[in-house]
Amino acid sequence: MKRIQTVMAALMLTGAAGLPLAHAADISQGVHTLDLSAGAAVLMHEFGAGNAGNTFSDRYNFTVDGGAALGALVGSLDQASLGLGGAGFDSFKLYNSAGLSLDGARQSAPGAAAEVWTLSARHLVPDSYYLLVSGTVRNAAAGNYVGSVAISAVPEPASYGMLLGGAGIVGWLARRRKA
Structure with missing residues (x-):
């Protein structure tokens, strides 16, 4: 009797190990390369x-x-009653080539x-x-997230020095003409 119980327990464990595990599927897109030559680009996943x-x-x-x-944003609208599926974001990060990140x-309020x-x-x-956008799809309706990223040039410190120098020269010329 003891042997039958042991064999049955072993069969049940073997059967349970073969069952598929229920977990979320990864629906990540491939890596996208953004063209920021015009100063901005769109982020999107349907x-x-x-x-x-x-x-x-x-x-x-x-x-x-x-x-x-750099300025960037990402957003999603979740309205299952209107047939719009949305995303709940876990993180939105900027990484450089050394792996350093900025969160x-x-x-908006969570959820x-x-x-x-x-x-x-x-x-x-x-x-x-x-940029790394991570999250979870909230409902079964089709939906998306959209966002944008924009960059603008930062003036060099020498530009500010030239600006101040030019303002000083204009002031000196104005004072000289008064005298």
Whole structure:
């Protein structure tokens, strides 16, 4: 009798080990390379219907050739009653080529119907960077997230020096003419 119980227990454990585990699927996009030559680019990921609970971690590569300031945002609208699927974001980060990161900031309450995250960096040096958008699809309706990233040149310190020098010369010339 003891032997039958042992064999049955072994068979049940073997059967349980063979069952598929239920977990969220990874629906991440491939790596995207952004063209910021015009100063801005769009981030976007569309989810098909039936992806509720699935996760994503999307990477957007770009390079900065000179000193630059960066502003980025990402958002999603979750309205299942209207047939709109949305994303709940776990993180929005900027990484450089050395792996150092800067975290984005959530601008909406966690779990809000419209979720928005922003990120800004004032002094990016010439390097390769990437934005990483991670989260979970909230409901089974088809939906997406969208965002944008913009960079602008940061004036060199010499530019400010030339500006002050020019203002000083104009002031000196104005005073000289008065005299």
